[in-house]
Amino acid sequence: MTRFDPERKIIEYRAYAKINLALSVLGKRADGYHDIVTVMVPVGIFDVVTLERQPEGLSVFCPDLLDLPQENNLAYKAARALMSKAGIDLGIKIEIQKNIPPGSGMGGGSSDAAATLLGIDWFLRKGADPDLGFLMEVGAHIGADVPFFLGCNSHPPIWEGAICTGIGDKVEPLSPPRYWLVLVVPEVQVSTRWAYSLWNPGSYHQEKTAGESRGTDLRVRATVDALLSGDPEHLARTTFNDLEKGVASFHEEITRIKEKLLSSGALAACMTGSGSAVYGICRSFEHATLVRERFSLAAADLPIKVVTVVRTGVGGNED
Secondary structure: OEEEEOOOOEEEEEEEEEEEEEEEEEEEOOOOOEEEEEEEEEEEEEEEEEEEEOOOOEEEEOHHHOOOOHHHOHHHHHHHHHHHHHOOOOOEEEEEEOOOOOOOOOOHHHHHHHHHHHHHHHHHHOOOOOOHHHHHHHHHOOOOOHHHHHHHHOOOOOOOOEEEEOOOOEEEEOOOOOOEEEEEEEOOOOOHHHHHHOOOHHHOOOOOOOOOHHHHOHHHHHHHHHHHHOOHHHHHOOOEEOOHHHHHHHOHHHHHHHHHHHHOOOOEEEEOOOOOOEEEEEOOHHHHHHHHHHHHHHOOOOOEEEEEEEEEOOOOOOO
16 A cells, blocks of 8 residues: 655555465575575565655664664665665655564565665656566665565555565566465564575475476475465465474474464464564464464463464455
8 A cells, every 4th residue: 555645745655574385495506695486475464664755865764673773774775775776866764664573584674675665766757657677676686575575565566476586586476366374473583694594405305397487396386376276275285484494493482383373273384484473374364363362372371472363465454
């Protein structure tokens, strides 16, 4: 959702969170990054990013991240990168209302960066459709998930799901139906770099083929087919995350959350991204509500920040 006030020269974006329904790590590259194939969908939890023109200078204010210097905020880096690439210097004030927990593997910082790129592009193009190719080129240098979020955070959305390859920056759009989930975020925050450092290729037995993006790991093919089927039971049989084993070996609460989601009735439970958030797949809103209630009772002893029912796709959790 986007709001624009022409009198104040202000624009507002929802910066959606994402989950990884499949995350296959193919190998480590010479530059230190990892080649992956992942299936991502946005979910109905979002930050609110507001951009407002000001006479000069660039400023970022996020009341939930007061200890983070603005120069280290991905939204600030995105704004600087775009203006440098475009050869312009706009006075922009950015305010971020955080709802996506940091260090949860749901891409909050990258989504904020994508919303920032869309907002500045809106000012430059005076409301015309975004130059998506240009923005994706800029965004890929800010964070691997930024190109994916550019499509989700656009208004209207350009896609609501994708297969992402390379380091996650190459996007093959999907148009999946929506699913209901229970999302659990523990207190622990996980560093993406650290999570990838734990990946051990010897721990996985992937059936890989060359050529097509979803064919690099046959497990991803299965997840995509299940996602597009609209059948949550089918989808539940295909979710996986190659980073989960390593991260959970250091943070046992992730394994315990999965176990309690399953015992509470979730069809499947999986860590998203580099963690620490875990989602449980459910049949319907009513089923998800029941799973959340059961889980909240069963997991009262766990250090948990968020337990909520969310729907995949853009637009929040509205029907």
